Amino acid sequence: MTLAELLPSVGACGEPPLEKHLWPASTRLLPQGDLEVGGQALTSLAGHFGTPLQLLDETEVRHRARAFRQALPEAEVVFAGKSLPCRSVFRWLADEELSLDVCSAGELAAARTAGIPAARILMHGNVKTDEDLEAALSYGVGRIVLDSFDEMDQLAGTAQPVLIRVTPGIDAHTHPAVTTGVDGQKFGFPLDTVPDAARQTAANGLRLVGLHCHLGSQITRVSVYEDAVRRLIGLGLPIEQLDLGGGFAAPYCVGDQPFDLTGFANRIRAALAHECTRQRIPLPRLVIEPGRAIVANAGVTLYRVIAVKPGFVAVDGGMSDNPRPALYGARYTARLVGRHTRAPRHAVTVVGRHCEAGDILAQDVPLPDDVHAGDLLAVPVTGAYHHALASNYNLVGRPPVVGVRDGVAQLLVRRETEEDLLRRDLIPA
Ligand SMILES: *Cc1c(COP(=O)(O)O)cnc(C)c1O
Numbered sequence: 001m002t003l004a005e006l007l008p009s010v011g012a013c014g015e016p017p018l019e020k021h022l023w024p025a026s027t028r029l030l031p032q033g034d035l036e037v038g039g040q041a042l043t044s045l046a047g048h049f050g051t052p053l054q055l056l057d058e059t060e061v062r063h064r065a066r067a068f069r070q071a072l073p074e075a076e077v078v079f080a081g082k083s084l085p086c087r088s089v090f091r092w093l094a095d096e097e098l099s100l101d102v103c104s105a106g107e108l109a110a111a112r113t114a115g116i117p118a119a120r121i122l123m124h125g126n127v128k129t130d131e132d133l134e135a136a137l138s139y140g141v142g143r144i145v146l147d148s149f150d151e152m153d154q155l156a157g158t159a160q161p162v163l164i165r166v167t168p169g170i171d172a173h174t175h176p177a178v179t180t181g182v183d184g185q186k187f188g189f190p191l192d193t194v195p196d197a198a199r200q201t202a203a204n205g206l207r208l209v210g211l212h213c214h215l216g217s218q219i220t221r222v223s224v225y226e227d228a229v230r231r232l233i234g235l236g237l238p239i240e241q242l243d244l245g246g247g248f249a250a251p252y253c254v255g256d257q258p259f260d261l262t263g264f265a266n267r268i269r270a271a272l273a274h275e276c277t278r279q280r281i282p283l284p285r286l287v288i289e290p291g292r293a294i295v296a297n298a299g300v301t302l303y304r305v306i307a308v309k310p311g312f313v314a315v316d317g318g319m320s321d322n323p324r325p326a327l328y329g330a331r332y333t334a335r336l337v338g339r340h341t342r343a344p345r346h347a348v349t350v351v352g353r354h355c356e357a358g359d360i361l362a363q364d365v366p367l368p369d370d371v372h373a374g375d376l377l378a379v380p381v382t383g384a385y386h387h388a389l390a391s392n393y394n395l396v397g398r399p400p401v402v403g404v405r406d407g408v409a410q411l412l413v414r415r416e417t418e419e420d421l422l423r424r425d426l427i428p429a
Contacts, residue, residue: 015029015033015340016335016345016366018035019254019333019380021251021258021297022251022252022253022254022256022297022333022380022381023037023297023300023380024037024038024057024059024060024297024298024300025059025060025063026038026039026057026059026060026404027300032338032339032340033336033337033338033339033340033341034337034338035335035337035378037055037057037300037404038055038057038058038059038403038404038405038406038407038408038409039404039405039406039407039408040404040407040408040409042055042300042302042337042338042376042378043337043338043376045302045402045404045409046302046304046376048409049400049402049409049411049415050400050415051302051303051304051316051317051376051399052301052302052303052304052315052316052317052321052399053301053302053399053400053402054299054300054301054321054382054386054387054399054400054401054402055299055300055301055302055401055402055403055404056084056086056089056295056298056299056383056401056402056403056404056412057298057299057300057403057404057405058092058298058403058404058405059405059406060297060298061089061092061093061294061295061298061383062092062093062095062096064293064294064295064297064298065077065079065092065093065096065098065294066096067261068098068261068288068290068293068294069096069097069098071261071262071264071265072265072268072269072286072288074269074285074286075285075286075287075288076099076241076285076286076287076288077097077098077099077288077290078098078099078100078101078122078243078287078288078289078290079093079098079099079100079101079289079290079291079294080101080246080289080290080291080292081100081101081102081103081107081110081111081291082101082102082103082107082291082388083291083292083294083295083296083384083385083388084291084295084383084384084385084387084388085106085107085110085387085388086110086387086401086412086413087110087111087113087114088114088403088410088412089295089412090110090111090114090116091114091115091116093294094114094115094116094117094120099120099121099122099142100116100120100121100122101121101122101123101124101145101289102121102122102123102124102141103123103124103125104125104132105129105131105132105134105135105136108121108123108132108135108136108139108141109135112139118139118140118141118142119140119142120142121139121141121142121143122141122142122143122144122145122163122243122289123136123141123143123144123145124145124147124165125145125147126147126148126186126187126188127147128144128147128151128154130154133151133154133155137155137158137160142161143161143162143163143209144160144161144162144163145162145163145164145165145212145243146162146163146164146165146189146197146201146206147165147187147188147189148189149197149200152197152200152201152204152206153204155204155206156204156205156206157204157205158205158206159205159206159207160206160207161206161207161209162201162206162207162208162209163208163209163210163211163212163241163243164188164189164194164197164198164201164208164210164211164212165187165188165189165212165213165214166188166189166190166191166194166211166212166213166231166232167187167188167189167190167191167213168191168213168215168227168228168231168232169190169191169231170213170215170224170227170228170231171224172215172216172219172221172224172247187214188212188213191231191235194211194235194237195235195237198237208239209239209240209241210239210240210241210242210243210284210287211232211235211237211239211241211242211243212243212245212287213228213232213243213244213245214244214245214246214247214289215228215244215245215247216247217246217247217292218247218249218250218292219247219248219249219259220249220257220259222260222263222264222267222268225244225264225267225268226267226268226271228244229242229244229268229271229272229275230271230275233272233275233276233279233281234275234279236279236281237281238281238282239281239284240284240285241284241285241286241287242272242284242285242286242287243286243287243288243289244268244286244287244288244289245288245289246288246289246290246291246292246293247292248261248264248290248292248293249292249293250292250293250296250297250381250384251297251381252296252330252331252332252333252381253331253332253333254333259293261293268286269286272284272286291384291385292384292385294384295383295384296381296382296383296384296385297380297381297383298383299380299381299382299383299384299386300378300379300380300382301317301321301322301378301379301382301386301399302337302376302377302378302379303315303316303317303334303350303361303376303377303378303379304316304374304375304376304377305371305372305373305374305375305376305377306353306373307373308371308372308373311348311349312348312349312350312351313348313349313350313351313365313367313371313377314350314351314352314353315350315351315352315353315361315377316353317352317353317361317399318351318352318353318354318359318361318396319352319354319356319358319359319360319391319393320352320354320390320391320392320393320394320396320398321386321390321398321399322352322361322379322382322386322389322390323389323390323391324385324386324389325358325360325361325362325363326356326358326359326360327389331362331363332361332362332365332379332380332381332382333362333365333379333380334350334361334362334365334367334377334378334379335367335377335378335380336367336368336371336375336376336377337376337377337378338375338376339375341368341370343368343369343370344368344369345366345367345368345369346366346367346369347364347365347366348365348366348367348371349362349363349364349365350362350363350365350367350377350379353394353396354393354394354396355394361379362379387401387413392416392421395421397415397416397417397418397420397421398415398416399415399416400412400413400414400415401413
């Protein structure tokens with residue numbers, strides 16, 4: 001459902017209410033139509049750091065990490081580093097006693113140089129190159145999640161603790177690009193091959209500590225996780241750890257519901273106890289790997305309006321800082337920040353600066369009719385898979401990431417410069 005469908009006031013005057021469940025809890029409406037996040041006015045942040053600008057509310061990230069730990073105190077909570085590979089964020093979450101998962105030597109280098117202890121790192125990936133695995137072994141990561149029989153050969157004789165990634169054959173009914181638990185996609189071992197895979201890990205000298213699955217992303221239904229518990233525990237293998245992956249949904253638009261974390265905790269705890277009793281195996285430690293649910297709603301991106309055409313508002317960013325609408329048809333809202341207006345609002349499409357018709361940032365957004373070049377727009381829910389998926393398309397430098405907390409703003413990742421962009425292009429003589 002879009003904002004335009006939900007708001008009967010579209011076409012009416014005045015400032016829209018703040019969609020509180022989308023923004024960081026610290027967000028406040030200020031006089032003159034400004035907005036404050038983490039104690040900082042968005043207009044002054046845009047003035048100081050320039051646009052486009054990705055903001056991250058540190059308190060919100062920490063608060064959401066704590067919510068997972070409190071809902072499941074007996075579980076290990078692992079942050080999915082790929083959702084926001086930023087060393088400051090890795091440190092905040094290590095502070096909050098989360099573990100970290102990485103999927104490449106590059107992400108591992110970020111974790112290692114941020115000082116994340118090896119024992120708290122898991123390495124994932126449907127392809128792990130020799131370089132990835134050598135980096136993992138030399139740092140001594142706590143667990144590697146095996147994705148294929150070939151990977152067992154790569155690791156043979158290392159005594160590495162491993163989990164087996166299982167494809168449980170469960171459709172979480174999300175976008176096909178992020179549906180990873182069904183049969184017939186590239187991740188993991190099909191359920192019926194898992195007993196053989198378990199025997200072979202032992203034969204290869206690896207130490208099997210548990211089973212893993214990851215069902216997809218933007219999952220709203222707890223029942224798919226219960227189903228995964230039944231199928232994985234139903235294999236009857238005594239394991240130390242059961243890792244159910246991530247995928248907990250974050251709300252992006254007005255009608256979206258937040259994930260029911262308490263319901264998840266209660267139902268998964270019950271399902272796990274019940275299945276283990278049935279299989280007469282000891283209760284494994286539960287592991288979960290939230291990414292988006294921790295960081296998405298802590299992020300806000302600021303854009304400057306550059307041009308307005310009938311039905312379109314064009315800004316100084318686009319698919320290079322947010323490819324998700326083009327990749328998955330992801331939906332966003334946007335709001336005018338920094339001035340009051342009595343102009344009626346009508347639905348427009350916020351587009352980017354790139355040379356593709358699919359370069360859309362937000363569709364059907366009710367912006368005031370007098371929106372003009374120089375206005376500031378704020379897009380909430382940009383903390384996950386924005387910085388991570390950003391590119392240099394059209395040789396546009398990637399935006400900075402600025403952390404805000406208690407009235408202090410800090411540059412966490414600086415803006416990419418022209419020099420950065422040209423550095424690898426060598427022009428041989
Ligand atoms: C991407 C991923 C996650 C995190 O997914 P979210 O939707 O961000 O929660 C967790 N585990 C694995 C293995 C992943 O690939």
